[in-house]
Amino acid sequence: MSDSTQSSHIYLNSKVITLENTPSNESFEFHQKLPFYTATPLKAAPITAARLGVRHVWVKDESNRLGLPAYKILGASWATYRELETRFGPFQSWSNLDELKEQLKNIDVTLVSATDGNHGRAVARMAKWLGLKVHILVPYDMVHSRQQAIKEEGAQIEVVNGTYDEAVAKSATMAGEKYLVISDTAWEGYERVPNWVVEGYGTIFREVDEQLKPQPDLVAVQMGVGSLASSVVRHYRSLNHTTHVLGVEPMHAACVLHSLEADELVEVPGPHTSIMAGLNCGKTSPLAWPLLRYGLSGSVAVNDSFAEEAMRLLAQDGIVSGESGAAGLAGLLALSTDSTRQALGINPNSSLLIISTEGATDPQAYERIVGRSHHTIKN
Incomplete structure (x- = not known):
């Protein structure tokens, strides 16, 4: 089912199935040997939760991962x-x-x-x-x-x-x-x-399992070629979880959403000019496609104004998130109807998880959008 406005486009997936999957621990053990390893923080975002009308919003803050400002x-x-x-x-x-x-x-x-x-x-x-x-x-x-x-x-x-x-x-x-x-x-x-890239991202969710109990009701995750979203699906759509997964893309690079609508891989030609630069991809990874096709509860394409609003909102909660990092929240902000929220299991008692995949990787753009330097924002 699709719902489209000028600023967002939402698709609810009717093909979701439970996946028989047991993620490996090997990558998690490998990462613990690397320089600067520590679990990234899981931060409460009460101002964001109030804006979304839910009980909890949790943000996995990947702005400092192994000494770099992103999860990659x-x-x-x-x-x-x-x-x-x-x-x-x-x-x-x-x-x-x-x-x-x-x-x-x-x-x-x-x-x-x-x-x-x-x-x-x-x-x-x-x-x-x-x-x-x-x-x-x-x-x-x-x-x-x-x-x-x-x-x-x-x-x-x-x-x-x-x-x-x-x-x-x-x-x-x-x-x-x-x-x-x-x-x-x-x-x-x-x-x-x-495939190993997707496995590597699983460390994020191994850490979340230790940091957040019970499991979130929904994870909102940004989608470029779909690798991170695949890792989310592998973790949260297994036999032991009932968590919804919402994928988020820029409006003019929504290759996953259009593929879901067509029920086959669809390319979205460029140029892709969203400020969510890490998500400016016109082709879904064919490796990711089966997991996204049967694991995403829904997909939403948003214009840049939602990403900018998400960055400012997270800053109010003391979280520095760049344009692509804030995309998960941008997708949640675009869910404008009660029926869509209900289909995704979102209600006033919900606990939502956002993966803030990067900090201010373009400091000048961050200051222009948020209105202050990322150095001035403290949790």
Whole structure:
């Protein structure tokens, strides 16, 4: 069932099924060996809860994850490790990255990835930790601050005269003996690495299980190519959970929503110009698609005004969340009818979980939207 307004477009999924799935603990154990590991905080957002008319809103704050301002390092690090082990392993037992780096010292390989910001920086950080070269492809319209952050990790940047999807396509052509592509989206013949990316994100929800009891009634999650949403579905739509999952996308890059409506993968051509830069994707990962098709309770596409409102609202609760980070809340703000909220199990007693996937990765834009620097916001 679809409901569309000029500023949002909502689809309620009638195909939801319970998934028989038991996520692995391996990636969680791996992440605990990495520098700066600690569980990211789960923060209460009472002002946001009042605005949404629910009992609790909880925000998993990924603005400082393993020393980076976004969650992407979880997927990038696990996928890089597993792919290196597949190509050059098995590795001897190791307890810290210096011991792993020593085992890679004679390997001549360059990590390659396409990115709209955070994933590429995460791959570059993993390359720096392991002493490897790294080549990152970015779309032509990536803001300078995000490009600069990737360069500061030691990466060689290539600006592609096209969209994120075109950068992904070009990265795929570079795969070879000395180039290891670490992508969070899949294509024909390339699914192993993206699957490990999804596994890596599972650490977020292992931590939430320890931080939040009982389970939330609904998780609102942003969707680019669908990898993070896949991880949410794997965790919360298993036999032991009845949690609803709401996917959120920019209005003009809503490839998952349109695919759900068509009941098949649909591409949304660019340009994709939302301020939610991490979600400007026109193609759903085919690896993610089956999980999203049968695991999402609903999908909502929103225009940028909802993301801006969400950023300001979270700031009132002392939470710094960038444009893409606030997208989950943006989707909840767009649920304008009682019937839609009821279909998603939202009522005055509900407990909702939002994944704030990034901090202020574009500080100038953040200050313009919120009206003050992210440095002035304290929980």
